[in-house]
Amino acid sequence: MVRHECGFDAPIHCKRCGRPLVNSKRMGLYCPHCGRKVSMICPGCGRLW
Ligand SMILES: [Zn+2]
Numbered sequence: 936m937v938r939h940e941c942g943f944d945a946p947i948h949c950k951r952c953g954r955p956l957v958n959s960k961r962m963g964l965y966c967p968h969c970g971r972k973v974s975m976i977c978p979g980c981g982r983l984w
Protein backbone atom coordinates (compact mmCIF):
# COMPACT_ATOMS: atom_id res chain seq x y z
CA MET A 936 0.00 0.00 0.00
CA VAL A 937 1.38 3.37 -0.96
CA ARG A 938 0.04 6.74 0.13
CA HIS A 939 -0.09 9.77 -2.11
CA GLU A 940 0.59 13.21 -0.70
CA CYS A 941 -3.15 13.93 -0.83
CA GLY A 942 -3.75 11.05 1.59
CA PHE A 943 -5.09 8.52 -0.93
CA ASP A 944 -4.04 4.94 -0.21
CA ALA A 945 -3.61 2.63 -3.18
CA PRO A 946 -2.54 -1.01 -3.37
CA ILE A 947 -0.27 -0.78 -6.42
CA HIS A 948 1.93 -3.62 -7.50
CA CYS A 949 4.74 -3.75 -10.02
CA LYS A 950 3.56 -4.99 -13.42
CA ARG A 951 6.84 -6.73 -14.01
CA CYS A 952 7.50 -8.60 -10.77
CA GLY A 953 4.30 -8.22 -8.76
CA ARG A 954 5.92 -6.71 -5.69
CA PRO A 955 4.27 -3.81 -3.88
CA LEU A 956 5.54 -0.42 -4.99
CA VAL A 957 6.89 2.18 -2.62
CA ASN A 958 6.50 5.94 -2.74
CA SER A 959 9.49 8.18 -2.28
CA LYS A 960 9.55 11.96 -2.36
CA ARG A 961 12.66 12.00 -4.52
CA MET A 962 11.96 9.04 -6.82
CA GLY A 963 8.18 9.02 -6.99
CA LEU A 964 6.58 5.60 -7.32
CA TYR A 965 8.99 2.77 -7.88
CA CYS A 966 9.53 -0.92 -7.31
CA PRO A 967 12.25 -1.64 -4.75
CA HIS A 968 12.66 -5.15 -6.14
CA CYS A 969 13.36 -4.57 -9.85
CA GLY A 970 13.86 -0.79 -9.86
CA ARG A 971 11.02 -0.08 -12.27
CA LYS A 972 9.68 3.46 -12.01
CA VAL A 973 5.95 3.92 -12.45
CA SER A 974 4.06 7.02 -13.55
CA MET A 975 0.36 7.11 -12.86
CA ILE A 976 -2.43 9.52 -12.08
CA CYS A 977 -3.66 9.40 -8.51
CA PRO A 978 -7.32 8.29 -8.50
CA GLY A 979 -7.87 10.37 -5.37
CA CYS A 980 -6.79 13.82 -6.57
CA GLY A 981 -6.14 13.42 -10.32
CA ARG A 982 -2.56 14.67 -10.14
CA LEU A 983 0.52 12.79 -11.23
CA TRP A 984 1.67 10.43 -8.52
ZN1 LIG B 1 9.23 -4.80 -9.89
Ligand SMILES: [Zn+2]
Pocket residue numbers: 939940941942943977978979980981982
Ligand atom coordinates in the same frame (compact mmCIF):
# COMPACT_ATOMS: atom_id res chain seq x y z
ZN1 LIG C 1 -3.47 12.10 -4.77
